[in-house]
Amino acid sequence: MINSTSSSDRTQRTESVPPVVLKSPGLRPETDRFSAANTATLRAALAAQPEIRPEVVARGKALAADPNYPSATVLQRVGAILLNSPDPTENAD
DSSP, X not given: OOOOOSOTTSOOOSOOOOOOOOOOOOOOGGGOOOOHHXXXXXXXXXXXXXXXXXXXHHHHHHHHHOTTOSOHHHHXXXXXXXXXXXXXXXXXX
């Protein structure tokens, strides 16, 4: 049994993390093929990104220092998923 080390009666944080929106290029299945040009384009786009993003590091540090992160709701949902998932060792033949 896992005992909770945090109080569940804490008030929820009012600030929220903005959602990450990923834009799909809308490729059709017949156009979704390997291409050396696509690989080069992807590598160029990755090379243009900074290796370390200070704003992301700062956000990670803030979350790590926050005793309410992740929220009790998130912890309960993850716990429920774990409890309801099958144990792969029980069906080992």
